[in-house]
Amino acid sequence: xxxxxxxxxxxxxxxxxxxxxxxxxxxxxxxxxxxxxxxxxxxxxxxxxxxxxxxxxxxxxxxxxxxxxxxxxxxxxxxxxxxxxxxxxxxxxxxxxxxxxxxxxxxxxxxxxxxxxxxxxxxxxxxxxxxxxxxxxxxxxxxxxxxxxxxxxxxxxxxxxxxxxxxxxxxxxxxxxxxxxxxxxxxxxxxxxxx
Numbered sequence: 001x002x003x004x005x006x007x008x009x010x011x012x013x014x015x016x017x018x019x020x021x022x023x024x025x026x027x028x029x030x031x032x033x034x035x036x037x038x039x040x041x042x043x044x045x046x047x048x049x050x051x052x053x054x055x056x057x058x059x060x061x062x063x064x065x066x067x068x069x070x071x072x073x074x075x076x077x078x079x080x081x082x083x084x085x086x087x088x089x090x091x092x093x094x095x096x097x098x099x100x101x102x103x104x105x106x107x108x109x110x111x112x113x114x115x116x117x118x119x120x121x122x123x124x125x126x127x128x129x130x131x132x133x134x135x136x137x138x139x140x141x142x143x144x145x146x147x148x149x150x151x152x153x154x155x156x157x158x159x160x161x162x163x164x165x166x167x168x169x170x171x172x173x174x175x176x177x178x179x180x181x182x183x184x185x186x187x188x189x190x191x192x193x194x195x
Contacts, residue, residue, distance in 0.1 A: 042123055047149075096169065097131055133183060
C-alpha cells in the first residue's frame, strides 16, 4: 500500500508537534487526545493519489486550538512549495459517518505518536469513503474510486456500511440513500475487484 511522501509525513509530524505543544501548555496530563484524520490527506495516506493543503480531522476530546502556528510550510517531492493547515471549520457532524468509525480507525504508525499527547489515527478506508458521500463533489467521487481501485473498498462493503451509517441521521435520507446506491454502482462498473 502506498504511503504519503516523506516530506508530507514530516509536515504532518510538525503539525502534530505544534498541537502537542498547545495541549501541554494547558497543563493537561490525561489520556492522549486522539486525532481522527479524514479528507484528502487520509486518501493520500492510503493511495498516495492526492495532494491537499487542508487537514480535516476530528478529536476525541474537546480542544481549543489557536489559528496561529497551525500552518506548516514544506517542500513537495517535485520541489514545489506547499503548506498544511488544520482546517478548524471541518466538522464530522455534517459528514456521513458510521457510529463505529473511531473504533475502526488505524493508528498512523511511525509518526511519533508515542512521544505526544495527541495520537494520529486515520479513518478506515470504508469509513473514509462513506465520509465523502454527503458532499459527493467530483473530487469526493474520485477519492472513493481511488480507494476502490486500491482494493481497499468494495461496492458491497461500502453500500452496507453506508446504509448502516445513514440509519443514525436526521435529514433527507432518501436523497442520501440514492447517492450511496449510485456511488456503489459506479464502483461496481468502474473498478474490477479480484474474487
